Amino acid sequence: MTSQPKIPRPTIRRLSFYLRELESLLEPGRKTISSRQLGDLLGLTDAQVRKDLAYFGQFGYPGVGYRVLELVEELRKILGTDRVWKTAVVGMGNIGRAVTRYKRLQRKGFEIAAIFDTDPALVGTVLAGHHVHTLEELKPIFQERDIKIGLLAVPAEAAQEVADLMVEAGVQGILNFAPVRLKLADSVAIVSVHLTMLLEQLAFKVSLGLTGSRDDRESEQDADPNSQPTV
Amino acid sequence: MTSQPKIPRPTIRRLSFYLRELESLLEPGRKTISSRQLGDLLGLTDAQVRKDLAYFGQFGYPGVGYRVLELVEELRKILGTDRVWKTAVVGMGNIGRAVTRYKRLQRKGFEIAAIFDTDPALVGTVLAGHHVHTLEELKPIFQERDIKIGLLAVPAEAAQEVADLMVEAGVQGILNFAPVRLKLADSVAIVSVHLTMLLEQLAFKVSLGLTGSRDDRESEQDADPNSQPTV
């Protein structure tokens, strides 16, 4: 709706923070919240909060603030989590298994619809309620089950190859845990998590003695150099 | 050394990318690389690469480029990974176990010196070569083993409490996997990984049809709203 005057990347990242904070306010039965209050909770200015939200519509009520429930719903719509996303985890190593068992994903609307591995010892076994499939089955299963998001947790050496396979199977987004920069068509969204890089960032901050002066601390996640590769 | 004219946060995040790319060039025996070439590899402009590096010193050779080995060493020094950091993993749930078994951390200079959990069934057992300790032992062990970085992988409800405990034990940096915003003294560095937020960001990108127009894709990691909370 509202045209779309070009949304800053940082704004998009903050949307998830707003959503999480608001969801936690929802249980206690909180009805409304002002930009100032929400900002204080997250270490942001009130203007920042208002401007961020205003990119997507007029959700606030002058004199009142924002209605928590309404805003939660709007944010879910914006982020695309007002529906269930079918996902698959590929690679049943340490990280793949951990992710597969991570219950919260399900609750947040990300359903694990299939899991894969190449290890013959694992294929055919059941892990956290999921049957482990071979990579040969990846394409047919992705298509049949309409899996749109892939969680890539294979070793670095295999990452690019498996990512290509997923793309061929029609995946639209990949959450990449492998420490490599994936090269994929622009039509595929990529978000990467690089554990060692996160620790490097932490080591840097610690070395500095400081911890980031404000907007810094926390969520060491997005904002990366590459366009497509890993995060 | 060079004064320190205020280093942009994005620059610091990119340092890890430069390092990883350069390390991968090192094995094949690559001797030098120009800012242009390095930038192409990472989806950055040559000017960006030069400016980033120039914040920390003059590492390049006009007409030649940068010497790969030398730059790797410099970057490690800058990031603080030219030494071994003693870390501890607290929380032996899915994520804690995965991280504990993740070999690459060790190779990148992050030594796991102790692991902890509250579950009586786990305490005393050995996991990936590490003895599982109780939280009562946390403070003495952190101090005795000079642990400076903590990997926090406990349930959301316990995260703040355990983080406080680590700070009391002298930790200087925390890599937080719990989906909460930690409130700690400014002297403690925090980097957070929020799986569900990463997936939300991915869902958003997919919903948009686009994948980020350039600097976007990849490394969905840093750049967060909060100063201190989680990532």
Place this chain on the structure above:
DNA sequence: CGTTGTGAAATGATTCACAGCT
């Protein structure tokens, strides 16, 4: 020549500050 390092210009993001709604 090719390539760095770096001021100056351009672009992007945040904060200010205030008119307008309830």
Place this chain on the structure above:
DNA sequence: AGCTGTGAATCATTTCACAACG
């Protein structure tokens, strides 16, 4: 009175473009 939405101002980051160097 309290609070939103938003243009204008400020601040941050990136890109340009070029002098200097090997």
